[in-house]
Amino acid sequence: MTASDAGTAPASPLQRAGAGRARLQVALDFTILQRALKAAAEAVAGGAELLEAGTPLLKSEGLEAVRQLKARFPAIPIVADTKTMDAGRIEMEMAAKAGASFATVLGAASPGTIRECVEVGRNYGIAVIVDLVNVADPVEAARSAEQLGAAAVNVHCGIDQQMLGQDPFATLTRVRQAVGLTVFVAGGINSETAATAARAGADVVVVGGAITKAADATAAARAIVAALQEGRAQATTEFRRYGPEQIREAYLKASTPNISDAMHRGGVLAGLVSFVPGLKTAGRALTVRTYPGDWAKPVQAIDLAQPGDVIVIDSGGRPPAVWGELATESCIQRKLAGVVIDGAIRDVDAIRALGFPAFARCASPHAWEPKGFGEIGQPIVIGGVRVATGDWIVGDDSGVVHVPQERAVEVANRALDVLEMENRVRGEIRAGGTLSSVMELYRWEKA
Numbered sequence: 001m002t003a004s005d006a007g008t009a010p011a012s013p014l015q016r017a018g019a020g021r022a023r024l025q026v027a028l029d030f031t032i033l034q035r036a037l038k039a040a041a042e043a044v045a046g047g048a049e050l051l052e053a054g055t056p057l058l059k060s061e062g063l064e065a066v067r068q069l070k071a072r073f074p075a076i077p078i079v080a081d082t083k084t085m086d087a088g089r090i091e092m093e094m095a096a097k098a099g100a101s102f103a104t105v106l107g108a109a110s111p112g113t114i115r116e117c118v119e120v121g122r123n124y125g126i127a128v129i130v131d132l133v134n135v136a137d138p139v140e141a142a143r144s145a146e147q148l149g150a151a152a153v154n155v156h157c158g159i160d161q162q163m164l165g166q167d168p169f170a171t172l173t174r175v176r177q178a179v180g181l182t183v184f185v186a187g188g189i190n191s192e193t194a195a196t197a198a199r200a201g202a203d204v205v206v207v208g209g210a211i212t213k214a215a216d217a218t219a220a221a222r223a224i225v226a227a228l229q230e231g232r233a234q235a236t237t238e239f240r241r242y243g244p245e246q247i248r249e250a251y252l253k254a255s256t257p258n259i260s261d262a263m264h265r266g267g268v269l270a271g272l273v274s275f276v277p278g279l280k281t282a283g284r285a286l287t288v289r290t291y292p293g294d295w296a297k298p299v300q301a302i303d304l305a306q307p308g309d310v311i312v313i314d315s316g317g318r319p320p321a322v323w324g325e326l327a328t329e330s331c332i333q334r335k336l337a338g339v340v341i342d343g344a345i346r347d348v349d350a351i352r353a354l355g356f357p358a359f360a361r362c363a364s365p366h367a368w369e370p371k372g373f374g375e376i377g378q379p380i381v382i383g384g385v386r387v388a389t390g391d392w393i394v395g396d397d398s399g400v401v402h403v404p405q406e407r408a409v410e411v412a413n414r415a416l417d418v419l420e421m422e423n424r425v426r427g428e429i430r431a432g433g434t435l436s437s438v439m440e441l442y443r444w445e446k447a
Contacts, residue, residue: 046221070099157187176201281338293320293368315343
């Protein structure tokens with residue numbers, strides 16, 4: 001059944017408002033309604049023209065989120081990001097009755113489900129957006145959505161794809177060329193990339209964290225609106241997605257607690273502490289296994305390491321020391337990023353004076369002879385965590401974390417996502433809240 005067979009779909013609220021430039025939609029992907037409403041007010045003050053009750057918000061608060069957004073912002077179109085996969089009739093009807101102007105159905109849903117959503121839209125006056133997230137062929141799915149009478153499609157690079165450094169822009173260009181529908185685009189967009197999205201053909205640019213996790217969401221929204229109006233990037237140092245070539249930069253921005261949280265509280269090399277407070281390290285591991293006090297293999301590893309590497313030493317977790325001042329001087333000559341020792345370090349005062357990031361389990365004034373036992377470059381185990389050469393090591397005053405090299409990009413982006421969320425929460429606390437009240441902890445305690 002084509003759109004003409006189905007009859008005329010309801011006019012898009014965007015069409016009624018007039019066209020001509022890309023519009024800003026803010027995705028409120030919160031789990032707490034009051035936090036979402038606060039961010040929405042800031043975003044609207046900054047020029048946002050559509051508000052989205054994000055999927056996490058709908059799952060947490062239900063359609064009451066749509067009702068309250070509509071009550072607070074009656075002139076603003078509300079998007080219910082239902083991501084319907086089945087039962088299209090009832091879900092679209094509920095969204096419409098709650099006050100949504102738009103609701104989403106997944107492009108991966110059956111044609112029958114999408115058709116049901118479109119028919120409900122005709123009866124209840126809600127415009128249906130087909131979300132193309134994770135569909136095998138976005139162009140074909142967009143064409144199918146157009147034939148079925150949908151009002152719009154959303155070219156959507158999902159959060160888990162963004163964590164791998166992906167973006168929606170190449171797909172957006174192809175979809176824009178294929179259909180005449182209103183085209184939304186979502187996926188890690190910020191003030192530096194919003195204009196790119198508009199040039200690629202987006203009618204609506206959907207922005208989430210770059211606004212809702214900003215300490216000042218009004219200023220963040222205003223910068224993105226300016227980018228859309230002026231057609232040029234607005235510089236930002238935040239809310240970026242990082243690829244393989246920027247991993248070190250990303251890890252130097254995030255803290256070890258951010259990284260551990262990103263790994264579901266994992267990755268910690270337990271018991272290792274900084275012996276040079278205030279310094280941070282991030283680099284690829286070159287692993288060394290030796291015996292307590294035998295400093296031959298650790299020193300030999302310095303000559304094999306590449307600039308920016310972190311030497312990671314398993315020396316049994318106890319004294320005698322396998323590292324000291326002269327090894328540190330050698331690392332500085334080689335432009336290495338740090339040393340991590342599951343064992344003992346010495347010459348701590350001299351290493352602090354040199355300003356070299358050094359982490360160890362303990363300190364001891366005595367070493368042993370350089371017997372040459374052990375090996376370089378083979379996997380080691382520290383605190384139950386397997387560390388291989390090429391993995392990423394990050395250390396700061398909170399301790400040391402390890403990231404397998406195959407997950408380095410993903411974890412870096414997830415860690416920055418944690419950092420950005422904490423920045424927003426910190427602002428809400430400083431505005432007069434507490435951690436418990438802002439996060440509604442009593443409500444979310446596990447039953």
